[in-house]
Amino acid sequence: MSGNGRKLKFHIFRFDPQQPGDKPRMQTYEVEEAPGMTIFIALNDIRAKHDTSLQFDFVCRAGICGSCGMVINGRPTLACRTLTSKFPNGEISLLPLPAFELIGDLSVNTGKFMRIMTERIEGWIHANGEKVNLDSLEERMDPDRADEIYELDRCVECGCCVSACATKRMRDEFLSAVGFMKIARFEMDPRDKRTDREYYNILGNDQGVFGCMTLLGCEDTCPKDLPHQNRIAYLRRKMLGAARKVAASAPARIGSP
Numbered sequence: 736m737s738g739n740g741r742k743l744k745f746h747i748f749r750f751d752p753q754q755p756g757d758k759p760r761m762q763t764y765e766v767e768e769a770p771g772m773t774i775f776i777a778l779n780d781i782r783a784k785h786d787t788s789l790q791f792d793f794v795c796r797a798g799i800c801g802s803c804g805m806v807i808n809g810r811p812t813l814a815c816r817t818l819t820s821k822f823p824n825g826e827i828s829l830l831p832l833p834a835f836e837l838i839g840d841l842s843v844n845t846g847k848f849m850r851i852m853t854e855r856i857e858g859w860i861h862a863n864g865e866k867v868n869l870d871s872l873e874e875r876m877d878p879d880r881a882d883e884i885y886e887l888d889r890c891v892e893c894g895c896c897v898s899a900c901a902t903k904r905m906r907d908e909f910l911s912a913v914g915f916m917k918i919a920r921f922e923m924d925p926r927d928k929r930t931d932r933e934y935y936n937i938l939g940n941d942q943g944v945f946g947c948m949t950l951l952g953c954e955d956t957c958p959k960d961l962p963h964q965n966r967i968a969y970l971r972r973k974m975l976g977a978a979r980k981v982a983a984s985a986p987a988r989i990g991s992p
């Protein structure tokens with residue numbers, strides 16, 4: 736266990752886009768390590784003792800809210816779940832998550848991305864006009880199916896998978912693993928009455944599942960160990976089936992055999 740009072744060196748990205756004339760730079764701070772110290776605790780220490788202007792996000796400090804995602808020694812992950820003892824040489828670099836709008840220093844606007852993504856995939860139950868009777872008992876669901884949905888619902892929308900995705904760097908509109916995980920969650924929910932064809936209209940293109948190059952960045956970095964590649968492969972197969980049905984139902988072209 737750490738706590739030997741070693742000195743940690745933090746190299747932290749600093750830039751405030753709101754400040755006219757400010758330029759991106761790396762700034763170094765020294766912190767005395769404490770037992771069980773996380774990156775989040777160290778950042779609070781730096782802000783309290785060295786620099787009150789340092790910007791970074793957190794809410795829950797327990798890996799639940801997804802606010803504290805950042806790139807730690809080159810890897811997107813959660814600051815509140817990362818122990819400083821993981822870094823034997825005591826040198827730690829911190830950068831904001833790429834692929835999101837920078838608010839300042841280590842703080843990015845993941846909320847804007849998540850909102851646009853949720854609207855695009857219509858990330859809510861589509862009951863096809865069935866009115867909900869508030870006096871009725873809750874609809875029953877097979878417990879195994881409920882467990883499967885809950886497994887995918889563990890996504891905390893931290894944005895680590897988006898930042899680790901090379902396809903997203905090349906295709907700005909790429910839905911990304913977090914979007915696919917949400918779709919997979921609704922596709923599996925028996926209360927959602929959307930057809931494969933309706934999902935195909937959202938997913939069946941290069942900005943959707945067919946654009947994924949299977950580089951596994953999402954799978955490697957997800958702090959919740961969600962089965963991204965398994966779900967993406969499932970959706971891709973489903974969407975191929977939907978594409979075949981669309982093609983079969985299209986009227987034959989004049990001159991085609």
Ligand code: FES
Nearest residue numbers: 796798801803815
């Ligand atoms: S502060 Fe909530 S996940 Fe880290």
